[in-house]
Amino acid sequence: MALKFAKRVADIKSSEVRELLKLTEQPDFISFAGGLPAPELFPVAEIKRVNELLLETEGQAALQYSTTEGFEPLREWIANRMNQRLQTNFTKDNILITSGSQQAIDLTGKIFLDEGDVVFCESPTYLAALNAFRAYGCEFVEVATDEQGMVLEDLEAKIKQYPQAKLIYVIPEFQNPTGLSWGLERRQQLAKLSAEYQLPVLEDNPYGELRFEGETLPSIKHFDKVGNVICTGTFSKIFCPGYRIGWLAGEEGILQHYTIMKQGTDLHSNTKAQREIATYLAQYDIDEHITKIRELYRHRRDTMLQKLDDVFPKEVQFTRPEGGLFVWVTLPEHVDVTPILQDCLAEKVAFVSGETFYPTSQKRNTFRLNFSNMPEDKIDIGLEKMGRVLRKYLEN
Amino acid sequence: MALKFAKRVADIKSSEVRELLKLTEQPDFISFAGGLPAPELFPVAEIKRVNELLLETEGQAALQYSTTEGFEPLREWIANRMNQRLQTNFTKDNILITSGSQQAIDLTGKIFLDEGDVVFCESPTYLAALNAFRAYGCEFVEVATDEQGMVLEDLEAKIKQYPQAKLIYVIPEFQNPTGLSWGLERRQQLAKLSAEYQLPVLEDNPYGELRFEGETLPSIKHFDKVGNVICTGTFSKIFCPGYRIGWLAGEEGILQHYTIMKQGTDLHSNTKAQREIATYLAQYDIDEHITKIRELYRHRRDTMLQKLDDVFPKEVQFTRPEGGLFVWVTLPEHVDVTPILQDCLAEKVAFVSGETFYPTSQKRNTFRLNFSNMPEDKIDIGLEKMGRVLRKYLEN
Known part of the structure; x- marks a missing residue:
C-alpha cells in the first residue's frame, strides 16, 4: 500500500483505554480501567x-x-x-x-x-x-x-x-x-x-x-x-x-x-x-433513576476509598471525589507505573496509567481507577491484589 | 462576538436542500426536493x-x-x-x-x-x-x-x-x-x-x-x-x-x-x-421488505416519467433511471432555473436546483426531482404545476 493519508493520521494513536477495554472483556477480569456506567441500573x-x-x-x-x-x-x-x-x-x-x-x-x-x-x-x-x-x-x-x-x-x-x-x-x-x-x-x-x-x-x-x-x-x-x-x-x-x-x-x-x-x-x-x-x-421520573445511580456509585466509591486506605501503601496519594466515576492515584515521583500495570494485568486487574492524560508532561507515576462498573466484592479483591503489587514496587 | 473560528467555517454553507426541507414540512407542500424514503413502508x-x-x-x-x-x-x-x-x-x-x-x-x-x-x-x-x-x-x-x-x-x-x-x-x-x-x-x-x-x-x-x-x-x-x-x-x-x-x-x-x-x-x-x-x-426477511420498496418506487418513477412526458415542454430533457430515488432534468442551456424554482415554491411545489451539485461549474439550467417520497396523485399534481411554470419560461 502506497496510499497517501492526511498528516493527521500519523498524529493520532488508538486510545489505550479502548484497547485495554477489549482485553478486560474477559469475564474473570477485574477492571477499574473504563468509564462504563453500571449496566444493572439501565431501565x-x-x-x-x-x-x-x-x-x-x-x-x-x-x-x-x-x-x-x-x-x-x-x-x-x-x-x-x-x-x-x-x-x-x-x-x-x-x-x-x-x-x-x-x-x-x-x-x-x-x-x-x-x-x-x-x-x-x-x-x-x-x-x-x-x-x-x-x-x-x-x-x-x-x-x-x-x-x-x-x-x-x-x-x-x-x-x-x-x-x-x-x-x-x-x-x-x-x-x-x-x-x-x-x-x-x-x-x-x-x-x-x-x-x-x-x-x-x-x-x-x-x-x-x-x-x-x-x-x-x-x-x-x-x-x-x-x-x-x-x-x-x-x-x-x-x-x-x-x-x-x-x-x-x-x-x-x-x-x-x-x-x-x-x-x-x-x-x-x-x-x-x-x-x-x-x-x-x-x-418516567429520571430524578428517581439518577438517585439510584448516585446511591450505587456512592457505595462503590466508599468501598474503594476504604479499601485504598486499608491496603495501599501509605506513601500513595489519592483523590476523594464527591461524585463522578473516578479516583486518581499518585505514586511517589520516582515510581514508574508501567511495570506495575503489567503485573496487575497478569493478575487480571486493569486500570489506566496516567501518562496518556497529559498531552505534553511526562508523568509516569499516576493512574486512574474507575469505581462505577465493578461490584463491591470485586473492588475489594482487585484493590487487594493491586496493594500487593504496589508494596512490591514501593518497598524495594 | 469577536471569536476566531477555523478557516473552514467560512468555506461551508448550510445545505440548501436541508433548508428547503424545513420549508416543505408544511403539510400542503408537494416536495420533490428531499431524498426521503417513503415512511409508510417502514416496518x-x-x-x-x-x-x-x-x-x-x-x-x-x-x-x-x-x-x-x-x-x-x-x-x-x-x-x-x-x-x-x-x-x-x-x-x-x-x-x-x-x-x-x-x-x-x-x-x-x-x-x-x-x-x-x-x-x-x-x-x-x-x-x-x-x-x-x-x-x-x-x-x-x-x-x-x-x-x-x-x-x-x-x-x-x-x-x-x-x-x-x-x-x-x-x-x-x-x-x-x-x-x-x-x-x-x-x-x-x-x-x-x-x-x-x-x-x-x-x-x-x-x-x-x-x-x-x-x-x-x-x-x-x-x-x-x-x-x-x-x-x-x-x-x-x-x-x-x-x-x-x-x-x-x-x-x-x-x-x-x-x-x-x-x-x-x-x-x-x-x-x-x-x-x-x-x-x-x-x-425477518429483508429481501421481502426491499421488494416492497422497489415496487412502490418503481410505480412512482413510472408515474413521474409518464407525467414528465405528458406535461413538460419537449425541449426539456430528463434521465430515465433504472432505480434509486431521483430524476435529473436539464433545461435548454440559456434557461436559468432560479426564478422557476421561486415560482414553483409559490405554488407549493419544491425541488432542488442543480447548481449546488456542481462544485465548480456554473450550470444554472438543471434540477433534481425525487420520486420516492410523494404518492402518485401528488406527483401528478405537482408536475402539472411545474409544467405550467416551465412553459411560461420556455415559451417566452
Missing part, C-alpha cells in the same frame, strides 16, 4: 415500554430522517434541566443534539481549530478530547491544575505567551481523570478571563449529575456575560451510553456554525434514540 | 417486536458502550450481503459501522485530505459529500461525466494535471443527483486507473439495492486488485434512515485508520440501533 423494562408507546404513536417519524438541530421536545428538556441545575439561561434554540458529547468535542475542534492553533487544557485532562482536537492539527498547552481547578494566574500568563491560542477546554465537575471539581471563584474568574481575551471555553460536563455529597455549584456558563462559554452534556451517565446522545449548548450565533458543520459530519443524530429518550423523560 | 410493527425481543434478551448490552468497529453479527451480515450482491470478497474484519454513510464520507475526508489536496468527482455529484470533504480544505476537480459514468480519458488527463490529488469520489449506482449508473467497462477501468496512479476511490453506494429493472453489475471494488477501493453503504434506503447506521468496507490496513479516527469523532455508533437492525435481519 431496560421502562425502555421496552417506551418503545411500545413510541412505535404505536409516532413510529414513522421516529424512523425517518430529521433535522440536524435535533428533536425539539428533547432540546427543550435539556435547556430547562441546565437552567435549573447549572444556573444557565438557555432555550431550546441554544441546544444542538450531538452523537454523544464526544461529537460535541470533535465539532468544537472542527469549528475553532486550524493547524498550529493552541488549546489550553487542565493537567491532566480527558484523553479522548485530546485525540478529537489533535485531528485538527492543534498543539496543547497544559495549565497548572490544583484541587480547585485550573490555576488561573498560570492560564493568564500562558494566554499572553501563546497568541495563537483558540480554545480553553475544561471539565469542572468530577473531572476525568482526577474526580475533582472546580471551586466557585475559579469558575467566575475563568469566565472573566475568557471575556477579556475573547477566548472560547468548552465547559465539558458529563458527570455533574452524579454528585454524592456537597453542593452543586453554578456552571462557568452562569458567569459568562459575553457568550464565549459553550457547554456540553450527555445522557450517557444519567441514562444509557449506547444511545450516543449528547448535546451542545451555546449562543445561537456560535451554535449555527456547529449545526452547519454537523450536517456534513453525520446529517443528524439518531432520530429514534432522541425520541426514545424524550418519551422516557415524559413517562 | 414499524416488526421493529416493535424487535425491541421486545432485544430488550428481553440483551437489553443491558444494547444500552451500554460498545466497540468502535461495531456489532460483529451486523458486520458479518454486511460483508456477506456485499459479497453476494456486488461480487466483493469481504469478511466482518473489513467492515466498520458508521453513523450513516454521511459519516463514512466525512471520515474519508478526515483520513485522506490535507489542505489544498484535490478530490476528483463526477459532474454533477452528491452535494453533502462536497461539504463533508470541504471541511478538510480540499479543492474539487470535476471530471466529465456521461451516461456511462466518469469519462476516464478526462480523469486520466486530470490525474496528470493535478499531482496533489488524493481521492476519487464516485456514486456508480443510481447516482445522486442524476439517477444514472456506471457501465461495466468504466468500473473496470476506474479500478485500473486507481491502481496505476495509487489513488484511493470512495465507491459510495446508498441506492444500489433499489434497482427496478435491468441487471446488477459488479462493483468497482470487484475489479480492485490492490486494495485502493473503499466502499460505503447504508441501511437508510433499505430499512430506516432515522437509525443513522451505515458502513465502510475496505482493506484492514486502511480501515484501521478509519477506526482510530472514528474513536475521536463519536467513540462508536448507537449500540441499540446496531442490535435492532441485526435482530430484524435475523427475525
Whole structure:
C-alpha cells in the first residue's frame, strides 16, 4: 500500500483505554480501567415500554430522517434541566443534539481549530478530547491544575505567551481523570478571563449529575456575560451510553456554525434514540433513576476509598471525589507505573496509567481507577491484589 | 462576538436542500426536493417486536458502550450481503459501522485530505459529500461525466494535471443527483486507473439495492486488485434512515485508520440501533421488505416519467433511471432555473436546483426531482404545476 493519508493520521494513536477495554472483556477480569456506567441500573423494562408507546404513536417519524438541530421536545428538556441545575439561561434554540458529547468535542475542534492553533487544557485532562482536537492539527498547552481547578494566574500568563491560542477546554465537575471539581471563584474568574481575551471555553460536563455529597455549584456558563462559554452534556451517565446522545449548548450565533458543520459530519443524530429518550423523560421520573445511580456509585466509591486506605501503601496519594466515576492515584515521583500495570494485568486487574492524560508532561507515576462498573466484592479483591503489587514496587 | 473560528467555517454553507426541507414540512407542500424514503413502508410493527425481543434478551448490552468497529453479527451480515450482491470478497474484519454513510464520507475526508489536496468527482455529484470533504480544505476537480459514468480519458488527463490529488469520489449506482449508473467497462477501468496512479476511490453506494429493472453489475471494488477501493453503504434506503447506521468496507490496513479516527469523532455508533437492525435481519426477511420498496418506487418513477412526458415542454430533457430515488432534468442551456424554482415554491411545489451539485461549474439550467417520497396523485399534481411554470419560461 502506497496510499497517501492526511498528516493527521500519523498524529493520532488508538486510545489505550479502548484497547485495554477489549482485553478486560474477559469475564474473570477485574477492571477499574473504563468509564462504563453500571449496566444493572439501565431501565431496560421502562425502555421496552417506551418503545411500545413510541412505535404505536409516532413510529414513522421516529424512523425517518430529521433535522440536524435535533428533536425539539428533547432540546427543550435539556435547556430547562441546565437552567435549573447549572444556573444557565438557555432555550431550546441554544441546544444542538450531538452523537454523544464526544461529537460535541470533535465539532468544537472542527469549528475553532486550524493547524498550529493552541488549546489550553487542565493537567491532566480527558484523553479522548485530546485525540478529537489533535485531528485538527492543534498543539496543547497544559495549565497548572490544583484541587480547585485550573490555576488561573498560570492560564493568564500562558494566554499572553501563546497568541495563537483558540480554545480553553475544561471539565469542572468530577473531572476525568482526577474526580475533582472546580471551586466557585475559579469558575467566575475563568469566565472573566475568557471575556477579556475573547477566548472560547468548552465547559465539558458529563458527570455533574452524579454528585454524592456537597453542593452543586453554578456552571462557568452562569458567569459568562459575553457568550464565549459553550457547554456540553450527555445522557450517557444519567441514562444509557449506547444511545450516543449528547448535546451542545451555546449562543445561537456560535451554535449555527456547529449545526452547519454537523450536517456534513453525520446529517443528524439518531432520530429514534432522541425520541426514545424524550418519551422516557415524559413517562418516567429520571430524578428517581439518577438517585439510584448516585446511591450505587456512592457505595462503590466508599468501598474503594476504604479499601485504598486499608491496603495501599501509605506513601500513595489519592483523590476523594464527591461524585463522578473516578479516583486518581499518585505514586511517589520516582515510581514508574508501567511495570506495575503489567503485573496487575497478569493478575487480571486493569486500570489506566496516567501518562496518556497529559498531552505534553511526562508523568509516569499516576493512574486512574474507575469505581462505577465493578461490584463491591470485586473492588475489594482487585484493590487487594493491586496493594500487593504496589508494596512490591514501593518497598524495594 | 469577536471569536476566531477555523478557516473552514467560512468555506461551508448550510445545505440548501436541508433548508428547503424545513420549508416543505408544511403539510400542503408537494416536495420533490428531499431524498426521503417513503415512511409508510417502514416496518414499524416488526421493529416493535424487535425491541421486545432485544430488550428481553440483551437489553443491558444494547444500552451500554460498545466497540468502535461495531456489532460483529451486523458486520458479518454486511460483508456477506456485499459479497453476494456486488461480487466483493469481504469478511466482518473489513467492515466498520458508521453513523450513516454521511459519516463514512466525512471520515474519508478526515483520513485522506490535507489542505489544498484535490478530490476528483463526477459532474454533477452528491452535494453533502462536497461539504463533508470541504471541511478538510480540499479543492474539487470535476471530471466529465456521461451516461456511462466518469469519462476516464478526462480523469486520466486530470490525474496528470493535478499531482496533489488524493481521492476519487464516485456514486456508480443510481447516482445522486442524476439517477444514472456506471457501465461495466468504466468500473473496470476506474479500478485500473486507481491502481496505476495509487489513488484511493470512495465507491459510495446508498441506492444500489433499489434497482427496478435491468441487471446488477459488479462493483468497482470487484475489479480492485490492490486494495485502493473503499466502499460505503447504508441501511437508510433499505430499512430506516432515522437509525443513522451505515458502513465502510475496505482493506484492514486502511480501515484501521478509519477506526482510530472514528474513536475521536463519536467513540462508536448507537449500540441499540446496531442490535435492532441485526435482530430484524435475523427475525425477518429483508429481501421481502426491499421488494416492497422497489415496487412502490418503481410505480412512482413510472408515474413521474409518464407525467414528465405528458406535461413538460419537449425541449426539456430528463434521465430515465433504472432505480434509486431521483430524476435529473436539464433545461435548454440559456434557461436559468432560479426564478422557476421561486415560482414553483409559490405554488407549493419544491425541488432542488442543480447548481449546488456542481462544485465548480456554473450550470444554472438543471434540477433534481425525487420520486420516492410523494404518492402518485401528488406527483401528478405537482408536475402539472411545474409544467405550467416551465412553459411560461420556455415559451417566452
